[in-house]
Amino acid sequence: MVVQDKSLNDIDSKLQQLHEGFGKDAIRASLFNLLIFSKKGAKDSLYEKLIQSVIAKFPCRVIWIRENFEEKVLHTHVKGVSISANIFCEIIEIEFGPLYKDHVASLVLPHIVPDLPFYLLWTEDPTQKEPIFTNLAPMATKIIFDTSYIENLHDFYLNTLKLSREYPGVISDLNWSYIKGWRHLFAAVFNAKEALMSLINCQKITISYHAATLSEMKHNEIRAAYFQGWLAACFQWRFKNIKKEKEIFHLTYSHSTGDLSISLIPQSEEGCKALPPGALLSCEIESHGAHFCFRRDFSSRQVIFQYSDTTLCELPHYYYLPGIAEGQEILEEIFYKSEEVHYRNTLDIVSQIPWSAP
């Protein structure tokens, strides 16, 4: 059941009416506060799906702030979402025009449930100074960005590293959590000494990713960029240069045994339409005669891994990526990662790379 009510600025009384609507015995459940900032547009359906996905697993108070450039308005809506027979949670939506930017934080702050964590999902470019961000970020338990829609990634990476020192909340990116399954897979596969040495000293890595984009999306190569950056950070490969040929990024690193070339290749295949834009599709590693091949199965959450070298060709193994269905990646960031050394080190690597000028 969704009970929807619209009112101007009177969030308190509308919450009260919402509670009465659900009945005296209903339990208002809230494990944490989730605040989302976005600009009204084509991404709305994406974030609606994300909110539903979060609430379905963990009831929380959601405050969704949307900037609407086309209107000189300040709207507030309050919705209740039934979790089960007797339990509901609240979604507070605030839509504002540019004139009301300075008002918004004061609308939000009274409605953050005290004593509970507060997660700020900031989907716009944090390098653009926003009073809402400046007011709310210092209080957030965690700040999560969505880099797919940010124009200048290089500035973002540098700014995020700086932010991680300024704000007490841990900082992350949805695209980083999207590749968690692949990171876990690599940690599991390369857990034996010989395999790890092969990877550390490899000569060539080819990463393909889903070439599709969404409206307003600025980048779909971020996950592939993060993934290769993560490997480089873990093994301290030194970045040498980058060039771009026909949408393919070619990076060169050096390590103790020589140079390594990494290619990031966008691919559009019929079978991968169901996958989100930028999803990693495959990774192949060549290392002194050894070949590691990881291929995403498009119809399921499986990655098929196969190893071969000059004397051996193993049967394929199947690895199941954790259930990071669309929208659930934020749950990974909220609940399962608090130590972000790997992310910060990855940021450090990718921030050194001139992505826009190869």
Add this chain to the structure above:
Amino acid sequence: MQNVPHPLAASLAASLDDKKMPDQNPLQEEGSSLKIPDPCILVIFGATGDLTSRKLLPALYNLQRDGQLPTHFACVGFSRREKSHDLFREEMHQAVNQFSRVKPVESTIWNSFSNQIYYHISNFDDDKGYDSLKIFLQELDKKHGTKGNRLFYLSTQPSFFPIIIEKLNKHGLIYNGATTDKWSRVIIEKPFGHDYHSAIELQQFILRYLSENQIYRIDHYLGKETVQNLLVFRFANSIFEALWNHKYIDHVQITVAEEIGIGTRGAFFEEEGISRDVVQNHMMQLLSLVAMEPPNNLKADTIRDEKVKVLQALRPLDLQKLSSYVVRGQYAPGYINGERVRGYREEDKVDPNSSIETYMAMELYIDNWRWTNVPFYLRAGKRLPKRATEIAIAFHDVPGNLFSKQQKKKPENNVLVIRIQPNEGISLKINSKVPGPQSPIQPVKMDFNYSSYFGLSPPEAYERLICDAILGDGTLFARGDEVLASWKMITPILEKWHEIPVSDFPNYAAGSWGPKAADELLQRSNRSWRLI
């Protein structure tokens, strides 16, 4: 911008310079996965039994689905019934379809997972069967990259444990972990022994072939999220630990109540009774978790050390006055949820004159500084009015009665209840003023309900336990000394009961809360059982 030092940077740099291997995998991240499970083969003895189809294979499927099984993994069912690999896979597919916690079963996942499931035919005492098993497992090592690591799950009658372990050792299927780079572990289902002496014998027998850290004694209660939450609740919340002692706590009640009878387990229950089926294992685990001291760290043995201390501090019962502290009962015909049900002696495969107990209640004391003179009341029973497992911490009454003008009766004491199942959660009974002048004081409940906050059903106990056994983490398994300590407490009671024939069985109606004598256990100290 300086790079944040990678925790392993120094080690990695040094190892790369020297072309040596780093000590730790730099790809491993802190957080959700601290340990990567090793490749291994799980061999289930008794694979055609109920436990495998209802619990073990569904657990494995869900672990696979969640990416928690090792990349290189295989499962072999071992049993004497004639069956092919494919038939066993099909049967397990049906079982997973029926019993998996998450439905529907994803066919793409099952289809590839089933290629890692096999079946081996042999009797438990057949040397040839173990020889062929060894060869088969070595072939699977090559095929699946499982590197010789073995996890043997003994899902059989306890009488088979010794012969299976002996044969596994004889045929080189289990090995001393200290001397090889592969490991072997054995998971043993309860009951571990029939009494204290048989448990010691079994323990000594097993230790001839396995070290203690290779033995994983399952008590599935320890795999429950709510039981694991006991440690978090106690030691991640400073307010409760300050009150968790005899100065503030009046008594503790631990209840394991079931509304079902013994079903088709008549033959089994006639050997065990509720004392062996529930009290010796599950209840003693709950007791030790509630009463233990804070551990220094979360290592398996550190936690288990503290649990054992509780059991070792239990005051021995005065066997001459046993009935003053222990009550046994057996259910008569009655009504459950409005339906008429049979009495225990009328159940299938039960002796019509059986003296086996289906109910047990005890008053125990822990003789240490924390729990001096705090009674622990334990009760477990079949055919009680509802299914409920809970721990109730009853605090002392307030001193005096400040509100005597509003009411003559003292305010009710505070009770903290930890609901293990069902309706998992925690509630605290406090007193509140009823709005209005001269109004009485009313107890109210502050309630935390798991499902309100954590939504979807948590992993099943067996998923967590199998995963931990593969990881080599014994925290959620009973250690040998724990099991022996609980047998040491229970066995004298069983022996005394054996001496004294029962004269009043059955002594409680199905659907009631047990024999009257259990109520009297508390009434003599002006206490009463919680109405759950």
